[in-house]
Amino acid sequence: MSDDHVYMTLAEGHDDSDARWAFGTGFEDPLHGVDTAVPAGVDREDLAACCLALGDDALVSAQRLAEWTTRAPELEEEVALANIGLDLLGQARLLYARCGHADGTARGEDAYAYFRDADAFRNVRLAELPNGDFAFSMVRLLVLSSWRLAHFERLTTDPDPVLAAIAAKGVKELAYHRQWAAEWAVRLGDGTDESHDRMQAALDQVAPYLGELFAAYDVRDEVLAVLNQVTDTAGLRIPAWQPLPGGGRDSDHTEHLAPLLAELQAVARAHPEATW
Template identity: 75%
Template sequence: MSDDHVYLALAEEHEDSARWAYGTGFEDPLHGVDTAVPAGVDTGRLAAECIALGDDALICAQRLAEWTTRAPELEEEVALANIGLDLLGQARLLYARAGQVDGSGRGEDAYAYFRDARDFRNVRLVELPCGDFAFSVTRLLVLSSWRLAHFQTLAAHPDPVLSAIAAKGVQELTYHRQYAAQWVVRLGDGTEESQRRLLAALEETAPHLDELFAAHDARDEVVDVLRQVTEEAGVPLPGGRPLPGAGRDGDHTEHLAPLLVELQSVARAHPDATW
């Protein structure tokens, strides 16, 4: 953005749309994409992939939303909210595709609001509480680096819809990773307290890396990114003993169910409502 003030910059970029935060004025990324499933594509595996990646995005977006009114600076509050909106948009597209190919005909709301915790397939790192700002940006760095590597691969997927979703997501995730990396370096190069918090965040996320790589093996690429960023930040990249279980198998932490209660409360209280 050319202007230091985030709101002025947003106004410049979206001057024809007062409701930019809700996606007004943006081209449909799937416009013109053939939604027919190509021959040879396993629809069960395709739907499972879309649901899992949609769950990752939805839960991460919900955690980022918790920073609204709590971020250390107003500009960071806006940035985190918009990253969350990017992820929410990815979840919507992925859920919609899952409903098209899994034979259920379900819409995106059915996946987001009317499944219990045991039915979600997100990796467990996304469901951990926000913690402090250092943990949230460190988690964002790890997740966006891993998700970016995955989406770069999926951009060549034989299913044209998943390929289009991934290609659009690559642009968004590149920014997410850049934003998180800049903050990690800033925290590592700050005070003793900010560096201590950053180290604690790295140690908390490290045990979850193996679960990510089991879901999509991008170990070399992701670890290389993390090593470059932590070296620039002046802190070591810690190792961590892998944790048992996997969110892809429905094995979640105790934090997911309460998060879903909050996320799903209105939809479940008014299941037939529209707005």
């Protein structure tokens, strides 16, 4: 399989023309015309928990991607990573707003992003790990975008119309995130000995966290099909792994989340009455 084939296959079924323009951060309101009332029969607690967890995944991932600003290998990659992070930040904002409506607290997105401590976050642990080298960040982005895309595709038919609309917008963005990461995975995996070794080392580091992802959502087959396709093309292998105990959905985080949040929340907490 040529490099071009893996990109084309991953793009099948996704019209990413919108996503390619400013990485999906267009001017259309994804909730325009959507009934925001929680439908009868939808469990508000479950809806709030789902939105909170997905929002936390997006916010923490966006913060890690922002750390590549001024540090990426080339300017083009720096801009791409920043814009992918902005996509995820936009998803987090929509999800937090829905969470505040669903849980009955009417809390705004800032309350969830800036004024919770690490033990209140529900993101998966893979999102909070330090960036490491560029290879690690590319493998993580490939895994998380593949996993999130598979789940968002299912959520497009969710009984809550707001969550379904958020997912529909996110699918276009995540399809591009996955493709961009896949291109880098093939480029580095099938590149020099050094780039290949770094990519394989990154896969070895990420693999133990796959168990937590698959425990959160039943998308194992879809995600592994994508990862196997990309790694086969890149001459890489997904190692056997033993799932790590615990997980971020249960507030069992690594020591890396608290410092990340401290940096993210510092200004807002220093000026709690300000409007952001």
